[in-house]
Amino acid sequence: MNRHTRALALALTLSAACANAAPTVDGDTVLPDLPQESNQTAIPYPAIDQQTQIDQMSIQIARLEREIGLLTNRIQRLEHSAKAKPPAKRSMGVQRLDDAALKKHYQADTAAENGQDDPVSANERRLYEQALQRYRQGNYQAAAALLKGADGGNGSETARRNMYLLLQSQQRLGNCESVIEIGGRYANRFHSSHQTPDAVYSIGQCQYAMQQKDIARNTWRKLIQRYPDSNAAKQAAARLQQR
Template identity: 50%
Template structure:
């Protein structure tokens, strides 16, 4: 027998033991780690999820409105595309125009369905009254109403006062002032609310809102 063979066998055994010790299972290496004590992030409640979905829907509808506007611009640049196409002696009529739905119409649908957060998202930027047109007036008033339904009294007061000044000759101005006074009273600004209702009665004495304001002053 080769005298060096036992020494080689002993070296091999020692080498195998060393490999076995360094290749310990991951489970044994991690046994000393502390448990995962991270606090899970709270799940949003159902109403918050509904509001978020409504806002996402409103954004998508606004994108659709933007694309429809772009399509109309392209159609105006190419009037020849609107004329009937001819194939030999057969006339192919142009297809029917797609109905265009404005963001105000979509916001109004959300308002009537109770999704006020989506209506506010669609009407963002309408709080100044825009160019003073009828469309701008309707958008601003609907925005104020949506904030009122959501209980956002600060927004109602700011938008309502601007509306009453910008569109003072409209039938909705008196209603806007009444809403302003109601929110002021709710925010513990009773004296300011009474002044607002008195101003309403003075400027719009024959309006239904003035009659309601008079009733509120009598109760308070």
């Protein structure tokens, strides 16, 4: 092969290599498009099952109902304060109430004392009924959300039941720290309640579950001393015999 033939072959080889090279735009190499990821290889997002969606919606509804109840309570308290404020008039330089205003004011105070027209008590009863319904349905998280912050209120029976139902809901959820905290406040606030021994026993159960066994045994001993005739005291005595 002569020199001219070799030069021609080299030129043809270089031309073919340039033709196979990646195309360029304004001097920059254009990279080929990446293949799109198929549906089979894509990472699936976790699907939320229907029951979880229902539970989440129930919690949101419970919170909204609680907020509505609190707003309603504030409105009723403002209306109650406005109605209870007696009108006054001056007669012979002395400010006094007329008979109709005195009678109306007395009736309002009496109704509030009996819990018949007390907006706070009415709101607590409404919250209790809603939370109890959720509790019986097994939706303990929604019940706890409705009763969040229940601390015994004004010491009424409804306020006491709200606090104890909150304690039970937290116990069902396994929130031992909340059970210990709420149970301790309940026992101090309503020490004469028939459910206080059960609340104290639940405190001991949670302490034991949290590996605070000596503290739990001490809690059960105090329970037996303070409420010796209760069923909770019998359960505590049986737990103390276990080692």
